[in-house]
Amino acid sequence: MSTDNVVDDLAQRVTRARAQVAHQDDPALTAAYSPAELDAERDLAESIRRLDREQRRAEATTAAAAAARVRRTGDAIAAIELRDELAAAAALAAHRRAASPTAQLADLHRYRVWAGRALGGVVAAGMAWSAVNVQQNIAGGAPVTDPLFWFSYLIEAMISVCLIVVMAGAPRLAGHGITVSRRTLTAAELALLALTVVLNTYPHLSDGHFYDAAVHAVAPAMIAIALAIHHAMSTRVAAALANAAPAATTHAAAAPAAATAPAPAPAAAPAAATSPATAPRATTAPAAASAPVTAPAAAPAATTAPTPAPVRVHARPSVRELAEQLIQGGIRTPIDQVTAIIAAADADIEAGHTRPRVTRIATANGVGHNTVKRILTAAADIRGAGAQVITLHAASQP
Incomplete structure (x- = not known):
């Protein structure tokens, strides 16, 4: 081999070595996955996704089974409540028959x-x-x-x-x-x-x-x-x-009379309270008391016209307003469901039930039994403590 060829070969080797030195410390050389490692990572990812799907399937199955148990329990409780209501109605009817001449x-x-x-x-x-x-x-x-x-x-x-x-x-x-x-x-x-x-x-x-x-x-x-x-x-x-x-x-003659008798007028008490003639008579009692002769006659007049007590009228919020207050107070149920739950409970009370039928309300609105109880309890608290009170006095009436 000639000297020129040897020199050229060495120069090429030096050039390649310098190029290798420039790239041999690059992290990509060690971080790059080999084909075998890529296959292994693919298998691992598939296994993780399979386990995640199995976990979500198990959770869904458990939730469905729990919901089915809740429905069965609610149906059983509703059947028991209905049977109790029918038995109570039969008992009341039997009691009325036993006491009726x-x-x-x-x-x-x-x-x-x-x-x-x-x-x-x-x-x-x-x-x-x-x-x-x-x-x-x-x-x-x-x-x-x-x-x-x-x-x-x-x-x-x-x-x-x-x-x-x-x-x-x-x-x-x-x-x-x-x-x-x-x-x-x-x-x-x-x-x-x-x-x-x-x-x-x-x-x-x-x-x-x-x-x-x-x-x-x-x-x-x-x-x-x-x-x-x-x-x-x-x-x-x-x-x-x-x-x-x-x-x-x-008894048979008194029943039709009681059924046709007019109901007493509820406005009689406020009318007496707003009568303009009653206030002056009450104020003349001290003047009458100063005369010894007329004092016995003035005392009955004062007792027959007492100072009218203030009439307290509770302005009950509407169902929608009450639902909005509950939402503002922290209830996370949608407002339409809250409104429907309160309306159903009010309907049960107006129908003569002693308490709302919580199980039926929960089933009809697709919420839990405890959610209905929490909403009705909060609504009762707001109605009992937060209702507006308007005081009407006799002197303020025209």
């Missing part, structure tokens, strides 16, 4: 009707049993063409009808103040009862079958017991109806 009279009448029908069913069943039994005892073997076969059914019917007339007629006559000799009635009842018992049991008694005789005596005995119960109860129910009728009549 008209309801008491109607209850006595209903009892008399169904008791009479029930005992009438017992008597009818006993008569049918006894009629068949007596017919079998008298003409059991007779052919159907024999008139005795059919007329023997009437024997028990005649006896039972007489028993019914005797035992049921006495209470009706007693209700009109007519009494029948108890000895005569008792004799007739015992005679008819003994006759129907004998007709039902004599074949069994003659054969010595006492058990069969007792079984066949049940029907006439039940007729007698039913009629005796009817006699005792109808007499007492008639007396109770007679006692309850005057009070029920008075």
Whole structure:
């Protein structure tokens, strides 16, 4: 190799070395990611985003489950409150019926009707049993063409009808103040009862079958017991109806009068307070007191015209104004929802509820139960303490 070539090669090497020295300390040489490192960073970023998505999905699932539990709880509470309101309404209605003379009279009448029908069913069943039994005892073997076969059914019917007339007629006559000799009635009842018992049991008694005789005596005995119960109860129910009728009549006559009576005028008290004639009479009391003779007459005048008390009128803010005050006071719920919540609570109170139905209001407006409570509590505080008070005196009126 010639000397010139060697020198040129060295010069080139020096030039390259100087260029390398100028760039070898640049941080970009060590900060630059290799292809493998770029792939690793990409995988890491994807893993972080996947974990973030899973976290947000878990939070959304938990929030949805909590909202569902809140809705179910609210529905359950609303159902319980509705059931309690219905039970309370039924209890109040029952209490009013129990205390109302008209309801008491109607209850006595209903009892008399169904008791009479029930005992009438017992008597009818006993008569049918006894009629068949007596017919079998008298003409059991007779052919159907024999008139005795059919007329023997009437024997028990005649006896039972007489028993019914005797035992049921006495209470009706007693209700009109007519009494029948108890000895005569008792004799007739015992005679008819003994006759129907004998007709039902004599074949069994003659054969010595006492058990069969007792079984066949049940029907006439039940007729007698039913009629005796009817006699005792109808007499007492008639007396109770007679006692309850005057009070029920008075109550029924007073109800329409109370419904049509005009309501007292609420402006009567302010009118008395603004009367210009009352103030001078009150001021003449000291002058009258200075005269010994006229003092007794002046004292009643002073007592009949007392100084009118000031009338305090509360200017209640509107629902919208109240909602704006709550928003200014720190409530973060939108003003439209606050207005709707207060209006719903006022509607519940005006409808006769003792307190607002918080659960229904929260469900209807899509807010939490505690949020509704906080808004209503703050609204009650503002209405109770921050309402304007205007004082009207009699002297200031024209």
